[in-house]
Amino acid sequence: MQADKPPRWRMTLSYRAESGLPPVTHMAADQDEALDLFEADPNRDAVKHIDLMLLPRRPAAVAQPDLSH
Numbered sequence: 001m002q003a004d005k006p007p008r009w010r011m012t013l014s015y016r017a018e019s020g021l022p023p024v025t026h027m028a029a030d031q032d033e034a035l036d037l038f039e040a041d042p043n044r045d046a047v048k049h050i051d052l053m054l055l056p057r058r059p060a061a062v063a064q065p066d067l068s069h
Contacts, residue, residue: 009034012051019046 009028015021021043028034034052038044 008055010051010053010055011037012053013038013041013044013047014049014051015043015046016048019043021046 009031010025011028011034012023012025014023024041026034026037028037031052038047038050041047
């Protein structure tokens with residue numbers, strides 16, 4: 001991931017047992033996008049728990065020394 005790009009978020013929605021719905025996971029570029037995804041969920045009234053996790057940035061690629069000499 002490039003340093004100038006926003007971090008990625010993983011949002012898992014768990015629904016109440018009586019709804020019979022399995023958990024669903026969304027990926028979002030930022031918290032605003034995660035909120036938009038939640039608000040667009042047709043089953044959001046059945047949501048029991050929201051797990052929002054900031055995913056670590058990937059470290060920048062480091063040039064490896066040429067050992068072929």
